Amino acid sequence: xxxxxxxxxxxxxxxxxxxxxxxxxxxxxxxxxxxxxxxxxxxxxxxxxxxxxxxxxxxxxxxxxxxxxxxxxxxxxxxxxxxxxxxxxxxxxxxxxxxxxxxxxxxxxxxxxxxxxxxxxxxxxxxxxxxxxxxxxxxxxxxxxxxxxxxxxxxxxxxxxxxxxxxxxxxxxxxxxxxxxxxxxxxxxxxxxxxxxxxxxxxxxxxxxxxxxxxxxxxxxxxxxxxxxxxxxxxxxxxxxxxxxxxxxxxxxxxxxxxxxxxxxxxxxxxxxxxxxxxxxxxxxxxxxxxxxxxxxxxxxxxxxxxxxxxxxxxxxxxxxxxxxxxxxxxxxxxxxxxxxxxxxxxxxxxxxxxxxxxxxxxxxxxxxxxxxxxxxxxxxxxxxxxxxxxxxxxxxxxxx
Amino acid sequence: xxxxxxxxxxxxxxxxxxxxxxxxxxxxxxxxxxxxxxxxxxxxxxxxxxxxxxxxxxxxxxxxxxxxxxxxxxxxxxxxxxxxxxxxxxxxxxxxxxxxxxxxxxx
Numbered sequence: 334x335x336x337x338x339x340x341x342x343x344x345x346x347x348x349x350x351x352x353x354x355x356x357x358x359x360x361x362x363x364x365x366x367x368x369x370x371x372x373x374x375x376x377x378x379x380x381x382x383x384x385x386x387x388x389x390x391x392x393x394x395x396x397x398x399x400x401x402x403x404x405x406x407x408x409x410x411x412x413x414x415x416x417x418x419x420x421x422x423x424x425x426x427x428x429x430x431x432x433x434x435x436x437x438x439x440x441x442x443x444x445x446x447x448x449x450x451x452x453x454x455x456x457x458x459x460x461x462x463x464x465x466x467x468x469x470x471x472x473x474x475x476x477x478x479x480x481x482x483x484x485x486x487x488x489x490x491x492x493x494x495x496x497x498x499x500x501x502x503x504x505x506x507x508x509x510x511x512x513x514x515x516x517x518x519x520x521x522x523x524x525x526x527x528x529x530x531x532x533x534x535x536x537x538x539x540x541x542x543x544x545x546x547x548x549x550x551x552x553x554x555x556x557x558x559x560x561x562x563x564x565x566x567x568x569x570x571x572x573x574x575x576x577x578x579x580x581x582x583x584x585x586x587x588x589x590x591x592x593x594x595x596x597x598x599x600x601x602x603x604x605x606x607x608x609x610x611x612x613x614x615x616x617x618x619x620x621x622x623x624x625x626x627x628x629x630x631x632x633x634x635x636x637x638x639x640x641x642x643x644x645x646x647x648x649x650x651x652x653x654x655x656x657x658x659x660x661x662x663x664x665x666x667x668x669x670x671x672x673x674x675x676x677x678x679x680x681x682x683x684x685x686x687x688x689x690x691x692x693x694x695x696x697x698x699x700x701x702x703x704x705x706x707x708x709x710x711x712x713x714x715x716x717x718x719x720x721x722x723x724x725x726x727x728x729x730x731x732x733x734x
Numbered sequence: 735x736x737x738x739x740x741x742x743x744x745x746x747x748x749x750x751x752x753x754x755x756x757x758x759x760x761x762x763x764x765x766x767x768x769x770x771x772x773x774x775x776x777x778x779x780x781x782x783x784x785x786x787x788x789x790x791x792x793x794x795x796x797x798x799x800x801x802x803x804x805x806x807x808x809x810x811x812x813x814x815x816x817x818x819x820x821x822x823x824x825x826x827x828x829x830x831x832x833x834x835x836x837x838x839x840x841x
Contacts, residue, residue: 478770491797496781499764552765598783598793
């Protein structure tokens with residue numbers, strides 16, 4: 334059976350990177366992912382790339398990259414740049430075919446799905462997936478307007494993303510007694526995790542009390558319940574080649590992709606995200622494992638309620654108990670499962686097009702540190718208020734040939 | 735529904751008729767404190783999920799009209815209101831909003 338291995342990965346620093354352009358973020362992520370495969374040719378040799386990024390020269394022959402899948406939501410609106418496939422392709426010396434994939438905040442996850450389908454069909458053997466978003470060159474209100482394009486623009490006019498997730502939060506609170514403090518605990522926990530992540534936008538602990546007293550955005554969601562506006566990029570190199578030097582590289586054990594209605598008003602339930610449940614079930618079935626087998630997960634915590642919903646819909650906790658689990662420390666080190674060890678979208682940052690790719694790159698890098706036993710990790714990337722969901726299950730490469 | 739040009743306004747006006755004047759009940763409500771530039775003059779405003787009494791109890795979403803505070807269970811009626819700020823020479827952007835007609839009545 335053909336296996337897709339993650340042979341290289343990179344994540345740029347996430348944050349308000351005023352001195353960095355969209356192009357330079359793409360360029361940095363691409364070249365660092367290529368260097369991560371086999372290391373640089375010379376440790377000290379520096380090469381200046383087209384958009385000002387200085388890199389070493391990868392030992393890996395970059396001409397092996399047969400295609401590029403580019404994830405981005407709104408470069409046209411944020412920076413004026415479209416035609417991203419061509420933009421990224423020219424960053425490689427052989428101009429490989431490149432396709433831009435857009436699925437709002439799930440753009441990264443969908444680009445990974447498209448890349449794997451191309452690999453598993455046999456069309457290609459090695460591809461690059463890169464996601465980026467440059468969001469901080471426009472005002473916060475402009476950003477709100479641009480991101481609202483991920484909802485159903487006409488039917489949900491007047492909404493904002495915090496408002497849509499607030500409606501979900503209120504439904505969860507009404508149905509299961511989820512509390513303000515439980516939402517705050519999610520944010521506080523992810524900020525604590527991000528302290529250990531040098532790429533994270535916010536490496537600062539905040540208490541649940543501070544979260545609960547932050548400015549109201551859309552009741553009950555407050556400022557510190559929300560993931561930030563971020564710049565950043567991430568890339569992974571995927572390959573189906575069965576060669577010796579890729580032994581031990583992390584393997585994508587399964588993936589699932591599902592949709593729900595774009596308009597929240599048309600959903601069957603407001604206390605679960607059906608697309609997440611379906612995508613998770615498909616991925617678990619493909620990997621041949623159960624939720625209890627997952628040791629850590631990067632889930633789509635665009636808002637704190639989103640992590641609680643994901644922790645239930647992915648089967649880590651029973652429906653209605655996600656808030657209690659977060660409050661009791663079951664989603665951090667020493668608990669049942671570690672959720673968002675990177676800091677998640679909340680504290681690591683959420684450059685929209687990069688997020689889904691970053692989740693996979695992050696778990697791949699962590700899985701490479703585990704050498705003595707087989708470990709499974711999960712990534713979960715959502716678009717809109719749950720209309721698109723992509724789940725990946727990855728295992729470390731131990732016992733793999 | 736936002737109308738950014740006359741043709742879109744014409745198309746959307748046909749949709750208004752389906753819900754205009756209809757009554758319903760608020761399923762969920764949130765008060766928005768931060769919104770996009772065209773909606774800043776209305777901030778804070780409520781955003782609602784509403785189950786209509788007719789049309790097979792269809793669920794729709796809409797902004798709440800100015801001057802009301804909405805809660806789950808409130809009875810509302812759909813009305814035509816200005817839904818965004820605009821320059822003086824633009825089309826006045828009208829669309830559906832909900833007006834409260836009675837408070838929630840707990841059984």
